[in-house]
Amino acid sequence: MKMVGKYENYAEWYLDMVEKANLCDKRYPIKGMNVWTPYGWKIMTLIDSFTRKELEATDHGEVNFPLFIPETEFKKEKDHIKGFDEEVYWVTHAGKNELDVRLVTRPTSETAMYPMFSLWVRSHQDLPLKVYQIVNTFRYETKQTRPFIRVREIHFFESHTCHDTEEDAQCQIEEDLDMLDNIMDKLCLPYTLLRRTEWDKFPGAHYTVGIDTVMPNHRTLQLGSVHHYRTNFSVPYDITYEAEDGTHKHVHQTTYGMSERLLGAVVSVHGDDNGLILPPAIAPFQIVIIPILSKKSTVDVAGAAEALRDKLAAAGFRVKLDDRDDRPGSKYYDWEIKGVPLRLELGGRDIENGVVTFARRDTGEKGTIAMDSLIPGTQLILDDIMSTLKAKAKAFQDDATKAITSMDEIPKEDTSELRIYSFGWCGCEECGHKFEDEHDIKILGTPYRPEGKFEGKCIVCGKDTELQAFAARTM
């Protein structure tokens, strides 16, 4: 069974990988709503566990809000509802009754949470308020759906915070970005932080920082975002606090969220033509052991393989012993598709030599680990797989980014020449829209943390500018 080439036809390769590794089942009878199968769900919950760890370590409390939002609450912030009006599912009946107030299934939880925040926040002593939830959310996507990347029921986390001042809210954004860096480190994914354009920011936000990564087809995928709301929601939802001087003020708010697209990115960025390659931190099985049985050998390979598994499991590794009655080659093939980072093969000769043979999923490198340094030897390889995946993905992203000074450098259609583009922009909406429309491309924004000073000319109007922008075709 020949796989489709990742760089020849990314779209087809991706669907093929998701299906062959059995991460989800797309045959559920509602388009864009897929079934999480155990293997895919396990990876997602490992990703969630890192998210949860970061949020708990920074004193966010985990909450769980109702899924339904009354239409009356949903419509309080006008820009927000405009942004979601065409994307929400409406619950109109319960049992045989028509509901007096229609309900929305959350597309995100601002309008569910903020009426409660208005009750929870009374005084400056209640601030900052920091909560998060990991839940399912709903968007009626009209574009073509794709597992994990564009779905109609989305697994995601969202954190919401309230602060006494704009500055304190700004510090929260910085904390969010530190957490982000720790999470992405576990996924071995590079990313960019771009402050979105005014016309692309989140409905209701003061500003939005988009978190993007580059896909094999050189399109970008937004993995999540961080938003500073200032008082844009606290005014309509009446979230105020009594300051130390006795005056009542509106809180400043932020949110931060990322979705199951993280898994879509892991599959896309690290995988190769033989299957997934999972970063050890989020692999359901970090190690698979294949016993190499031989009728000629008198060594108890099966017993030794079990002992090996127990030893590795006791040291905290997630390990699978594949003792199915099947050829080793067939097992290699299965676990390569599933992306298990490290394969250990154990045969009679290995046992006699006091070693175990290993094969790395990422580089294909083979070698042996001495049994008397099994645990540190294994850890060393898994650590090196993490570093290698990171370096490779970073090199790909760097190579995919190109500085341009003329719009002519952008191919009209998607070709192998397509890149993520950096260029000068005067910052005006007119030039921005012109750029986007002429090349069917999106301005992702301007660097949230610029590296040094930029000097150039606006790629559209030619004016001198210190503003650098990035643009890409998006997934």
Place this chain on the structure above:
Amino acid sequence: MKMVGKYENYAEWYLDMVEKANLCDKRYPIKGMNVWTPYGWKIMTLIDSFTRKELEATDHGEVNFPLFIPETEFKKEKDHIKGFDEEVYWVTHAGKNELDVRLVTRPTSETAMYPMFSLWVRSHQDLPLKVYQIVNTFRYETKQTRPFIRVREIHFFESHTCHDTEEDAQCQIEEDLDMLDNIMDKLCLPYTLLRRTEWDKFPGAHYTVGIDTVMPNHRTLQLGSVHHYRTNFSVPYDITYEAEDGTHKHVHQTTYGMSERLLGAVVSVHGDDNGLILPPAIAPFQIVIIPILSKKSTVDVAGAAEALRDKLAAAGFRVKLDDRDDRPGSKYYDWEIKGVPLRLELGGRDIENGVVTFARRDTGEKGTIAMDSLIPGTQLILDDIMSTLKAKAKAFQDDATKAITSMDEIPKEDTSELRIYSFGWCGCEECGHKFEDEHDIKILGTPYRPEGKFEGKCIVCGKDTELQAFAARTM
């Protein structure tokens, strides 16, 4: 602030406890859909962690199915839809479009899962199929709602299995009940297993075993259930397998589920007039440390309290140091309401004596633990709290159950005389309905695992019978 008495007015006491311990917030603008606040959610996730552990240990794969079920799938099993027809929420619109096929938000996932099982199960080698999910589910309750006990968005787990034979499905029921016992042990909750009457079994089930526990008002609360479906669903959903002899057969199915009612039962069964009493296994904080500062003392109590916390945390206890600038008495009061099982008080004299003073939440007993046996000493007390809670709850349940031979023994209204009743029943529906209707009481069923042989007369018609039944007013 005087609390309401648990046994004087259970209903009011319960609401008061849930609010004062801040387990959820009922002020969300949809009736019966409450917000899980961090403390309540943390207890629930600890309960879930034990559920997950049991299901993983018995080779159930965790899945996550879409929330929405198309009306067409939902209506395939006729008894099932009849059971839920008046209880489901209907999604009829998405964006500005009316949907071609209306969608139900799952009241339970048989009709979501079984079309997929029909694709997943091909041969006897695919069996048994064992999966579970921990999700939110929806019922349009028309009765009065009550936090955790009767809500419209319900947090629950559901496991679903497919087997080649009815006997293998029956073994699954036994496995489910073993898991149940382990989970209930962590919650220190006694329970009964009663095979529900024909008219009360789950819609579509061959038989249903209800899992009940007794509330302080002597009404029973159903915490969950286990169902044997035989082929009642596999026929309409066409879930077949190829047997070893080449014939195609329908699978036998079971399900098992319990909900957030587990938390409602923990609050109700263990709490007292001063607040919650949480079993250590599911307490977000098993231990709270209160430093007793004194201006006269030269001992560094604050530093010693931090060292004490770190030592207990390093040993794996969930521990909170309450170093707020407040009176110890006020702190005691707060943590008593929250149900923290063990309070440690540390003052200058304790430090000089090489001890820490403890107070048990369950019995109020006070004493000291020698610092040089801190870890085993603490563990011993927490273990004893678990045993004491179990014994007390079991004694209450035993006392609440009464064997009767005449229907006259049942009070017409709820009084302190109300009990759970055991009696002889001929088994016929007519006698069953007559019994239930005359006394506004429900037959919970007949013992799933009878203790010895029963001989008596039907409480309604007087016929000799070997069937014992249990009845109660339910929550």
